[in-house]
Amino acid sequence: AQRVTQPEKLLSVFKGAPVELKCNYSYSGSPELFWYVQYSRQRLQLLLRHISRESIKGFTADLNKGETSFHLKKPFAQEEDSAMYYCAPGGGNKLTFGTGTQLKVEL
Amino acid sequence: DGGITQSPKYLFRKEGQNVTLSCEQNLNHDAMYWYRQDPGQGLRLIYYSQIVNDFQKGDIAEGYSVSREKKESFPLTVTSAQKNPTAFYLCASSIQDRVNEKLFFGSGTQLSVL
Numbered sequence: 720a721q722r723v724t725q726p727e728k729l730l731s732v733f734k735g736a737p738v739e740l741k742c743n744y745s746y747s748g749s750p751e752l753f754w755y756v757q758y759s760r761q762r763l764q765l766l767l768r769h770i771s772r773e774s775i776k777g778f779t780a781d782l783n784k785g786e787t788s789f790h791l792k793k794p795f796a797q798e799e800d801s802a803m804y805y806c807a808p809g810g811g812n813k814l815t816f817g818t819g820t821q822l823k824v825e826l
Numbered sequence: 827d828g829g830i831t832q833s834p835k836y837l838f839r840k841e842g843q844n845v846t847l848s849c850e851q852n853l854n855h856d857a858m859y860w861y862r863q864d865p866g867q868g869l870r871l872i873y874y875s876q877i878v879n880d881f882q883k884g885d886i887a888e889g890y891s892v893s894r895e896k897k898e899s900f901p902l903t904v905t906s907a908q909k910n911p912t913a914f915y916l917c918a919s920s921i922q923d924r925v926n927e928k929l930f931f932g933s934g935t936q937l938s939v940l
Contacts, residue, residue, distance in 0.1 A: 723868070751925050763916065765928040805868065810925030812859065812882065816868035 721746050725806055725817035732796050733825050740791040740820050742780075742806030751810040752789040754780055757803045766791075766804070776800070796824045829853065832917050832932035838940050839904065839911060847902045847935045849917035855930070857923035858900035862886060863914040863934075872915075875900055876923040904937060912939050 722745040732738055744750070752769040767775045769782050769789065780791045789806060801824045806817040830851045839845045849858065857876050861869040871884030875894040889908025894900055900919075904911045915935045920927040 728866075753928070755929075762933050763931040768926065768928065770926045811857070811920075811923040811927065812871065812874040812876075812884070813925075814871070814929070816861075816870075818866060818868045 721750075721809065721813070721815045723806055723808055723815050723817040725804075725820050727820045728818070729821045729823065731823045731825060734798055735795050738791075738793045738796045738800065738822065738824075740804050740806075740822065742789045742791065742817060744787050744789065744806070744808040744815075746787070746808050746815070750808040750813075752780070752782055753807040753810075753814070754778070754789075754791050755805045755807055755816070757805075758799075759802070763805070796822075798824050798826065800824050830917055830919055830930055830932040832915075832935050834935060835933070837935055837937045839937060840940050842906045844903055844905050845911075845937065847904070847915055847917075847937070849900045849902065849932060851898050851900075851919045851930075853919060853921075853930060854897070855919035855921050856897070857920045857927070858894070859918045859920075859929065860884070860890070860892065860900070860902045861916040861918065863916060869916060872902065874923065911937055913937060 724743045754766040756766040757763045778793045805819045809815045833848045859874040860872040873892040875881040891903045917932040918929040
């Protein structure tokens, strides 16, 4: 069965501190990997996807196939990064969402 | 203004009643999806449609029904057979149902049972 684990429900960091949101997955085959984000009073939206090898708003995510992890990282947290983050392996109608991590960046 | 519109924002259902949640998109997307979100859980796929007049069951389709008569519309009916309907429902669409396509989400409908 497809499974994705985001172990932290809430992650609180100070502004300027590094951020790492953890994601581990169990998935048959080689899924595409996504991170979705929901800012306060906004819709859920794509943050980044592994296939694009992109850095969005300073965030990057490294795929570790050996550990089946896709952790989201940012070297220096900003107040506007406070949001709910969902890891989602899969693709198309097979996308599986994690339970999400609430990131709170404190001043 | 392009996007996905879900209505209503809040909906209340009486016991034994069917209710329909609306989802409309003007993005000209082929694929549309319905997800259910419960507190402390991730999104779970209810139904999806890759093309007009075709739809498939997701992981938790029991107690729900859908139709896709028009490309821009994908309404979800929560039937009386759904014994635990209270949840937040999200509609999404993508250009096509392909592995690396991103999803565009609506703002959601909160359904509660009276």
